[in-house]
Structures are given as C-alpha cells and as structure tokens.
C-alpha cells in the first residue's frame with residue numbers, strides 16, 4: 001500500500017514541477033511515507049532524523065511526514081518535519097509546499113479521495129491499484145484503524161477505468177490492494193451512506209480490573225468484492241489479477257465461488273491467520289477460529305486446486321503460552337503454507353493490546369518460536385515446490401540480468417522463477433522446472 005501511495009504522491013509532485021532526485025542527499029523535498037505496523041520501520045525513520053535535521057539546517061531541505069503515523073509518534077516527530085499531512089489529504093501537499101501546477105491533469109481530486117490521484121507507476125509490467133483503504137476490524141495488535149481510519153472504498157467505475165487504461169498500455173499484472181479487500185463496498189452501488197457505513201461496527205470495551213467486554217455488531221459480508229473481480233475479469237486482454245489482503249472473517253462464499261470463474265485471477269491466496277489458538281485469536285480480536293480458518297482453506301483449495309496459500313503470523317502475543325504456540329505450529333504443519341510472514345509481537349502504542357495486555361513473552365522466547373515456525377515453513381514450502389519439478393509453468397518475467405543472461409519473474413502462485421536465455425521481460429513465458437528450493441524455482445524455457 002505504501003508503494004502505491006508513493007506512486008500517487010510522486011505523480012502529484014511531478015505535476016507541480018518537481019523532478020525525482022536520484023539520491024536522497026540531492027533532494028530538496030523529502031516525503032516520508034511511514035509505516036507503524038512494526039517497530040522496525042519506525043526505528044529506521046528515527047535513525048534517519050539526525051541526517052535530515054542537518055540537511056534542513058544547512059541547506060533548507062523541506063521534510064514531509066505522511067503514511068501510517070500513530071498520534072504518539074506524531075507528537076514526538078512534530079519538530080522534526082516541516083509538514084505532517086494525512087494520506088487522505090495528500091492532494092493539499094503541493095499548496096502547503098507552495099508549488100505551482102505545471103500539469104493540471106490530476107482529475108477531480110477532493111481531499112476525501114486521495115485514491116483518485118493518478119499514480120506514477122514504478123513498473124511497466126505490474127500495477128498496484130488500491131481499491132479500498134482503512135479497516136474497521138480493530139485487531140488488538142494493529143494500528144491500521146488508528147492510522148488509516150475507517151474502511152473507505154473507491155467506486156468500481158473508477159477502478160475499472162484505471163485497469164482498462166493499464167491493460168491498453170500493455171500492463172500484464174494488476175494487484176488490487178486494500179487493508180481488507182473483501183470488505184470492499186462499491187460506492188457506485190449504494191447511494192445511501194448508511195449502507196456504506198454499516199460496516200463501522202466493531203468496538204471493544206476494556207475496563208480496568210474488569211473482564212474485557214467484547215461488543216460486536218454483526219454485519220453481512222459484502223458481495224461487492226466478488227462482483228468487482230468478475231467485472232475486471234471481463235476486461236479483454238491477457239493479464240493476471242491478484243489481490244491482498246483478505247481477512248478470514250470476510251471471505252464470502254461468493255468470493256470462493258468466483259475463484260474458479262475468473263480465469264484471470266492467479267492461483268494465489270494470502271490469508272493471515274495470525275495465531276492457531278482460539279483464545280489467542282479472541283484476545284487478538286480476530287473473529288475467526290482455528291477450525292473456521294482451516295475449513296476456509298479447504299474450501300479455497302477445493303474451488304481452485306493448486307492455489308498457493310500464504311499467511312501472516314505473530315509469535316509471542318501477550319499471554320501466549322508454549323501450549324498455545326504449539327497450536328500455531330500445528331496449523332502450519334496442517335496447511336503446508338507456501339510462504340508465511342512471521343513476526344515477533346511488538347506492542348504498538350495506542351493499540352488495545354499495548355494498553356491492556358502485558359508484553360510477557362521474553363524476546364528470547366519470541367525468537368525461538370519464530371525460528372520453529374520458519375523451519376516448518378521451509379519444510380512445507382520445499383515439499384510443495386518439489387512437486388513442481390518436471391512441470392511446465394507459466395510465469396511473468398519482470399527482470400533480466402544482462403551479465404548472467406538470466407530472466408526472473410513470478411508464477412501465478414507468486415513463486416520466484418529463474419531461467420537463462422534472451423530477454424523476456426514483460427512476457428508470459430512457459431518454463432520447465434528442473435530445480436527447486438524452499439524459496440524459489442529454476443528451469444529452462446519450454447518450447
């Protein structure tokens with residue numbers, strides 16, 4: 001999402017006379033699109049401050065902070081940046097920087113609709129298209145609802161027109177983005193705001209020294225995302241469609257049914273489980289259980305055999321016992337993921353977990369648990385990849401190394417493949433797989 005935000009931001013500044021600096025030290029304006037999901041990214045930002053402070057004093061560099069920034073970090077960083085601006089208001093940035101438009105063609109941009117800004121796509125092959133932003137789920141470890149705000153979707157007509165333009169320019173892969181893509185609600189379809197906002201429904205009450213009060217407003221899973229996929233699938237041309245990220249609770253039967261009907265959808269499903277123990281899931285305010293999740297995986301695999309499943313997992317969430325952690329390890333062995341993004345829990349300021357739960361799993365134990373899961377992942381990913389040896393697979397080439405005469409790219413299942421030969425960048429290519437590791441494949445061009 002931050003890559004996509006950066007692309008929109010770049011075009012906005014370029015349309016106001018700015019040009020890209022090739023090196024950070026040459027820039028007159030530095031815009032930081034920050035991420036508060038993990039402490040590591042914020043530590044990196046804080047580490048950069050002394051250099052930027054020096055540049056601001058010595059040569060008048062102007063610095064701007066946007067993206068996911070927690071209120072507590074915003075207070076700390078206030079003096080370090082000339083401008084702080086919410087991503088949703090980013091269309092105002094040129095006027096705050098006193099830049100004059102050199103190309104007024106930015107469409108009808110309102111402050112409430114930064115997604116309408118035209119992006120300056122980094123790649124000529126794949127394009128990230130945000131279809132919604134924000135989240136109403138309030139997982140207790142997550143900052144997104146606080147930094148990105150409530151769910152807000154783009155109209156399907158606008159998305160379709162962006163996809164059509166990209167396909168006519170020769171793009172081969174469309175990646176639909178949202179913090180919770182399945183929660184997409186098409187504003188073209190609903191004209192009454194009550195329907196659109198009916199998903200603003202989850203809130204949690206934590207009273208000191210009292211059991212946590214979980215309040216849940218039940219809502220129907222919207223069908224709009226499945227409908228949007230069908231519309232995109234009908235656009236003529238040869239291209240792939242991917243989407244991320246999905247919350248298990250919002251994966252509708254319509255979406256599962258759509259997987260096999262939309263042949264442009266790749267066989268790839270990223271479905272974060274976060275933990276394999278129901279009590280930890282409850283404390284995380286995830287509204288799925290382990291059994292529900294496992295049934296969902298079965299449904300996806302039945303609907304679209306050969307789909308690669310990937311996930312996100314947090315180890316060492318407050319109160320996670322060794323036995324509860326074992327449940328996560330069991331799920332990993334059972335699902336046999338192709339990839340998993342495993343993070344050690346770190347308390348994010350302002351989240352419910354940080355305010356109400358003690359970060360009581362030691363760093364050492366978190367590292368131990370992460371390593372165990374990484375080892376399981378390495379085994380399952382390798383076993384999955386071994387089944388591909390001898391098979392001919394279609395991949396989309398996105399890089400070419402002239403020195404080694406080697407192409408690389410991704411399969412529809414999002415696995416990296418290398419093969420030698422002339423430059424095939426931007427092309428769908430069939431490759432016969434003859435070598436595999438847990439993290440990638442290699443092969444030769446298939447005739």
Ligand code: SF4
Pocket residue numbers: 135136137138139142143144145179180247
């Ligand atoms: S569903 Fe995802 S984005 Fe939303 S609160 Fe939970 S982890 Fe954060």
